[in-house]
Amino acid sequence: MIQLSENGYYGSFGGAYIPEMLYPNVKELQENYLSMIYADDFQREFYYLLKDYVGRPTPLYLAENLSAKHNVTIYLKREDLCHTGAHKINNTIGQILLAKKLNKKRIIAETGAGQHGVATATVCARMGLECIIYMGAVDIKRQAPNVARMKMLGATVISATSGSQTLKDATNEAIRDWINNPVDTHYIIGSVVGPHPYPDLVARFQSVISEEMKNQLLEATGRENPDLIIACVGGGSNAAGAYYHYLNDLDVRLIAVEAAGEGVYSGKSAATSILGTEGIIHGSRTLLMQTTDGQIVEPHSISAGLDYPGIGPLHAHLITTGRAEAVSVTDENALKAAFELSRIEGIIPALETAHAIHALEDISFKSSDVIVINLSGRGDKDLNTYMEYLDKY
Amino acid sequence: MLNRLTKLFENNRENLLTVYFTAGYPKLDDTETIICSLAESGANIIEIGIPYSDPLADGPVIQESGMAAIDNGMTLQVLFNQLTDIRTKTQVPLILMGYFNQLLQYGVDKFLDECVKTGIDGLIIPDLPLMEYEQFYKDKLTQRNISISFLITPQTEESRIHKVDALSTGFIYVVSDSSITGMKTGISNQQISYFERIKSLQLRTPQLIGFGISDRESYLTASKYANGAIIGSAFIKHLKDKNEVDNATADFINLILKP
Ligand SMILES: Cc1ncc(COP(=O)(O)O)c(C=O)c1O
Numbered sequence: 001m002i003q004l005s006e007n008g009y010y011g012s013f014g015g016a017y018i019p020e021m022l023y024p025n026v027k028e029l030q031e032n033y034l035s036m037i038y039a040d041d042f043q044r045e046f047y048y049l050l051k052d053y054v055g056r057p058t059p060l061y062l063a064e065n066l067s068a069k070h071n072v073t074i075y076l077k078r079e080d081l082c083h084t085g086a087h088k089i090n091n092t093i094g095q096i097l098l099a100k101k102l103n104k105k106r107i108i109a110e111t112g113a114g115q116h117g118v119a120t121a122t123v124c125a126r127m128g129l130e131c132i133i134y135m136g137a138v139d140i141k142r143q144a145p146n147v148a149r150m151k152m153l154g155a156t157v158i159s160a161t162s163g164s165q166t167l168k169d170a171t172n173e174a175i176r177d178w179i180n181n182p183v184d185t186h187y188i189i190g191s192v193v194g195p196h197p198y199p200d201l202v203a204r205f206q207s208v209i210s211e212e213m214k215n216q217l218l219e220a221t222g223r224e225n226p227d228l229i230i231a232c233v234g235g236g237s238n239a240a241g242a243y244y245h246y247l248n249d250l251d252v253r254l255i256a257v258e259a260a261g262e263g264v265y266s267g268k269s270a271a272t273s274i275l276g277t278e279g280i281i282h283g284s285r286t287l288l289m290q291t292t293d294g295q296i297v298e299p300h301s302i303s304a305g306l307d308y309p310g311i312g313p314l315h316a317h318l319i320t321t322g323r324a325e326a327v328s329v330t331d332e333n334a335l336k337a338a339f340e341l342s343r344i345e346g347i348i349p350a351l352e353t354a355h356a357i358h359a360l361e362d363i364s365f366k367s368s369d370v371i372v373i374n375l376s377g378r379g380d381k382d383l384n385t386y387m388e389y390l391d392k393y
Numbered sequence: 394m395l396n397r398l399t400k401l402f403e404n405n406r407e408n409l410l411t412v413y414f415t416a417g418y419p420k421l422d423d424t425e426t427i428i429c430s431l432a433e434s435g436a437n438i439i440e441i442g443i444p445y446s447d448p449l450a451d452g453p454v455i456q457e458s459g460m461a462a463i464d465n466g467m468t469l470q471v472l473f474n475q476l477t478d479i480r481t482k483t484q485v486p487l488i489l490m491g492y493f494n495q496l497l498q499y500g501v502d503k504f505l506d507e508c509v510k511t512g513i514d515g516l517i518i519p520d521l522p523l524m525e526y527e528q529f530y531k532d533k534l535t536q537r538n539i540s541i542s543f544l545i546t547p548q549t550e551e552s553r554i555h556k557v558d559a560l561s562t563g564f565i566y567v568v569s570d571s572s573i574t575g576m577k578t579g580i581s582n583q584q585i586s587y588f589e590r591i592k593s594l595q596l597r598t599p600q601l602i603g604f605g606i607s608d609r610e611s612y613l614t615a616s617k618y619a620n621g622a623i624i625g626s627a628f629i630k631h632l633k634d635k636n637e638v639d640n641a642t643a644d645f646i647n648l649i650l651k652p
Contacts, residue, residue, distance in 0.1 A: 007524075017493055019450040019519040020544035021571060023553075162456060163446065175449050182548050182571045280494040280520070281447070293468045294498035295446040 002247045008196020013313035016195035021179040060216035065344040076375045086377030089119040094205035096123040099186035106185040110174040112167035113305035114146025116190030121155035131155040134173040136166040139304040164298035191235025192312035195283030206241025227369035230255040232356040236312040238376035257359045259301035260328035268300035273326040281310040302331035303351035329355040339393035350377035398486040398514040409621025411438040415458040417467025430639040432485035434646035443491035452575035454626040476511040488515040515540035515563040558596040575626030578607045588618035
């Protein structure tokens with residue numbers, strides 16, 4: 001059984017390694033999150049907003065051309081069709097309702113690809129709360145359309161200029177903001193990372209993905225369970241949502257796709273499960289890329305959402321126990337897969353998601369298998385990057 | 394059994410000046426010079442920061458000094474090597490401040506043994522949970538006579554303050570304001586009433602006030618409500634671009650201590 005312990009550990013991963021300044025806020029969440037999010041009125045409002053505002057359930061689409069190419073049955077779980085264009089909004093809807101219950105007036109968040117930033121700015125606009133988004137200076141450049149969207153939605157975008165100026169540093173800055181504003185502010189973390197209870201909280205909000213998959217697969221195939229579920233892993237929230245209701249169904253293979261960057265051993269990679277060792281990042285004990293001296297290593301991926309030197313503690317547990325299989329896909333192969341999906345299915349995926357698509361080339365399966373790929377987001381935000389490669393693919 | 398830190402508190406409980414600096418900054422080999430100069434100029438306790446790539450509780454000044462120190466080649470092993478002979482030079486209480494991941498990667502037991510060998514008296518590890526300390530590390534520190542200081546903030550509940558009091562064996566680090574290091578200067582009335590509240594609890598463990606203490610005035614004000622104060626970012630800022638760190642250090646401490 002995969003289960004969270006009372007103190008917030010999956011096996012030996014998780015916990016809450018935070019400076020005292022964060023303790024009251026984190027403890028308030030730990031003590032209240034389950035009773036608050038499972039209250040009847042919360043659940044009613046959450047599902048209402050997911051349906052009429054986000055557009056759920058998202059389709060489970062039989063990708064016939066992709067299936068034919070790989071000689072297997074492939075369904076795409078269309079999280080790209082969510083309002084704002086990615087799964088991230090499932091979590092921000094839940095967390096904004098929680099922030100309201102906690103009487104918070106100000107929302108902060110970190111973002112890499114900008115999808116979580118846009119999803120946070122969106123729910124803040126909808127609920128009338130102040131919104132501050134931290135984003136690495138490098139990511140502000142490569143995900144410019146999402147920066148513009150956040151601003152249009154009324155959010156303040158603050159550039160994180162420390163370290164590698166990407167997702168890790170944006171997360172550091174958001175945590176520091178929370179230390180400086182301990183009373184009126186809620187921090188909407190964008191993935192299944194951070195101190196307990198965040199990994200569990202975010203996984204529960206994202207679990208709507210696999211909840212829908214079970215019903216949709218039953219209808220489409222007569223079976224609730226696929227043979228494989230493939231998802232990309234930055235921090236791991238879309239993967240956690242897609243795996244959630246299958247974690248204890250051992251007949252379902254769980255494939256976690258990480259970013260290999262320019263090659264796992266090139267020195268420019270974000271393949272945490274291979275390059276990482278056990279340690280602490282952003283308040284959680286998990287696998288992370290670090291030096292022998294415990295300094296966190298700056299990762300690299302062409303995709304801002306996977307450019308993170310850690311993975312959520314749930315994934316560290318799933319991978320180290322063998323429950324999930326980790327695969328890594330290079331920048332180049334992700335680009336190739338993005339163009340291929342666009343050309344044969346008419347779907348332009350996010351660069352993060354493109355890694356999951358390419359994993360079809362990197363794993364073995366039987367032709368009778370049913371595979372679900374979690375199509376975590378759409379590629380509009382990545383068009384600048386894609387256009388640079390238009391002649392090549 | 395007393396160590397240099399607990400012995401200091403036995404004899405002296407007023408206006409204790411603690412100064413933080415980042416090991417390996419401004420230059421890799423400044424560690425011994427800064428420690429000796431601080432001690433000679435009159436600092437009572439010295440807090441040596443182990444530079445970290447991702448110090449969540451620290452503001453830009455300490456972050457930048459840490460990155461510079463790492464670039465200079467500072468590691469935990471280099472630091473312990475630099476401290477090998479420090480006890481032939483000074484008996485000032487020395488504290489190491491670092492993040493828990495650094496200890497985990499070095500190996501906690503090996504880290505504590507090196508502390509004993511070099512003569513480190515106390516530790517501050519801001520992200521080590523109280524419960525984890527109590528369960529796994531308390532006995533190890535006690536056996537080696539190494540003190541530990543936990544933090545409290547304006548938001549810390551009274552029941553937890555008593556827990557911190559029970560577990561801290563050096564002093565309690567009273568964080569002066571809800572903030573990361575080096576953000577604010579000066580002390581507000583609101584902070585004074587928080588200091589008074591903590592003082593009125595009559596805690597067992599001595600208390601030092603830190604964060605936002607930057608000059609003689611804030612040092613003296615804070616010292617009225619606790620056993621002394623801790624200066625960090627202001628000192629690091631002062632060291633920036635200084636070539637003669639011993640003189641620069643003495644100048645800084647003179648400004649704090651001399652009327
Ligand atoms: C479309 C998309 N997929 C995946 C991710 C990676 O995040 P996670 O691993 O939390 O799903 C992101 C993050 O920005 C994203 O925008």
